[in-house]
Amino acid sequence: MDEHHTWSLLQLSDMIRNKKVSPVEVTRNLLQKIERENETTNTFITVMKDKALQQAEEAEKEIERGTYKGPLHGIPLAVKDNIAVQGVRCTNGSAVDEQHISQQNAAIIDHLEEEGAILIGKTNLDEYANHVTGKNKQYGTIQHPLNPAHSVGGSSGGSAAAVASHMAYGAIGTDTSGSVRIPAACCGIVGLKPTYDLLPVSGVTPLSWSLDHVGILSKDCQDLSVLFHTIVPGAHQTTARLPKPVDMKQVTIGIPDNYFFEKMEDTVKGKVKEVIDLCVQHGATYKEVTIPHVEEMMDVQETVIGAEAAYFHKKTVAEHKDRYEKENYMYFTYGQTITPEEYKAALTWRERIKRASRDVFEEVDILLTPTLPITAPKLTANAVRWGEEVEDMLLTLSRFTGPFNVSGLPALSVPIGHNEEQLPIGLQLVGDLYQEEKLIDVGHWIMEQVW
Template sequence: MNNQNIKKIEEKNGENNAFISVSSKIALEEAKNAEKEILSGNYRGPLHGIPLALKDNISVKSLFCTNGSIIDKNNMAHNDAFLVKQLRHEGAIIVGKTNLDEYANHVIGMNRHYGIIKNPINNNHTAGGSSGGSAVSVALNLSYGAIGTDTSGSVRIPAACCGIVGLKPTYNLIPTEGVTPLSWSLDHVGILAKDCNDVSILLRSLLVGSKETSTNLDPPMDISQLTIGVPENYFFEMVDEMVEKKIREVINIFISQGARVKYINIPNVEQALMAQEDIIGAEGAFLHKFQLEDHKGKYEEGNYEYFKHGLTITRSKYEESLIIRQRLNRDFQQIFNSVDILLTPTLPITAPKLTAEKVTWGNYEEDILTALSRFTGPFNVTGLPALSVPLGIDMDGLPIGLQIVGNMYSENKIVSVGKWIMDQMR
């Protein structure tokens, strides 16, 4: 971490708007201190002296936490979030706070106050959201890794759009204390990095009481012993031809290595998005209701109406969504009695253009929010761990993402499988 790193961040940020704020002076001072500690033999582990970026809805003491909103532009954090304390203990350096959709409530990075987050591969396309700034910081090598949040796919969506790795761990595995909530029962802290080894290092550093200091994943598993679940319904419906082709290639690689592939049907999974929309709507509205009218003209376009509408969601409708979640949890637990992991596309398409409100491919047309969260949202509703890894690119050079889903607390398994897949696809 040096002046050249800071200069690169400032230069690239003018193009892609990855950061809302850069902690240049503090980061350089912390880098010098880390160097002294390491040279004196006080090495804290693989994150010691490593620059990380944090989504700007995560509290870092004495830094502004804007939540991507002009309403909170002067919102100074008085304490570190739980995850920040963990990272500081490991000696990591917080290089800056990354851009996001306002209050983490969208998936395309169209922030009119802090700049539109642009895809690092093609600036005319979205980087995804709401953790788009975090993903771009990693994709452009402005940070070693980044932390985001994921309520309906907000880590995995930008990971897929930017061609990097994104992990949403099991619900509440990483505490959200000190993270501005959008929906307290669906919010997850997530990790973005270039490869699965880096994701593994960051995950282990964030876990409470973890003493793991290894820089490598667990030894490779015997792929021939795995049972791979491939959903025949929902996840392969309305999918771009090139995306499906890449996913099928991976499935065939598993078969060639002796893994068992089981084609399954997931009951009522289409209800997940309806339940998710009502849960986020009701919980988000509750969190914003006391400031809606005072700041009506300051909210991003659409957010005011979204939270206002959330106030009309009835208690019975909210409770119905919670019942749907319980049923889905039971169904998925039944599925994981017979499979080790699930494979799905992360997104049905590659990164859409920034100007798109609807997206079209083949004979399909869909609202952009629905299209980008359709395959990720069910695993926020169920709280299951899910990983997005890049598989290659489409005809326009835009990345394609594969989603690997495991049973509760099977992060090591899905990240190890993710690494194996990435190795096979090179």
């Protein structure tokens, strides 16, 4: 039944729990859809057909026996291919690891399987999660679900595309400088980067262990709430935890008066302003705030990622130079020139930034910014021109997201409309540490108003 594909995770979960639909039937139909489309879309690197069907059969038997584990039981999910699944290859989007088979699960995979989720496949990504465009020379460029001429975003582009094109009911990605929120904004779905270290990164191939986060991609904030509350460590939800109603009269929103509204497309700026005005019309208090050290955040990020990525790849870069994408070989080699003193100074700055960033939330409940300064760029574009200034695409797409990897604060991207080409526009909501629920609640309220 093709209509299964367009259901939300919450809808499917209710149907499975009430035994109105079979996990095996849903999984088999989804696998058929992936088989038809993936050769063109390059969304998945590895489709886990046998494993998924086995998990679906186990889920169906358990539910029939009355052993219902919770809202992810029998739900097919996608996983980024830098996250280890035991017995399945983990390519990291690279020719270097084309034949690498994971010997054990990542911690997040163990938790998903404990909750009865079905792992449908490993999704495509920028090689070693080190870019934001979804281009991959070894496994193919990921096709944008709405416009194939445009970038799907990255590096969790395959995870976002799987959700947006109804090939999975939710997906797990990673985010080091925006790699969950960027593709979420490009594809018109929801993407959450939780508080640093809230979701375990054990079993995830690191890009930068000081900045890496495991994140979640979903169709809407209801699905996000279900996923988040089910997989957050220590949680076990037997029923779906949904967003709570929000009284905007009780919410103070902070709008940065520095950095975040500079150099951006007019359409994006206009849509974000519409949402801010909408919040105020419904009683929210509006306050301009200054984000401290925001310029230094991007310098810190560049140094920390460069040094840590180079350290991790030092041996394999020397042994497999010709198997890396050229840009990554150059980047990981360049990182070896960063001195220990520069690296230590960057980490010291990071701690200072983390403390200063939290001070903003003494004045406001939540920050609102654009997720991206532009909509999904054309695949042929490598840079963006702002008047006389030319900005590299990596910096353009991560400019508003990267600071919150440095600060470790939770950040959520929700879609708020489209431009004239029907390309999605994303809004970023940022909260204090461990305030994911507040972000999800407000994000759900905003989507209900504008979507």
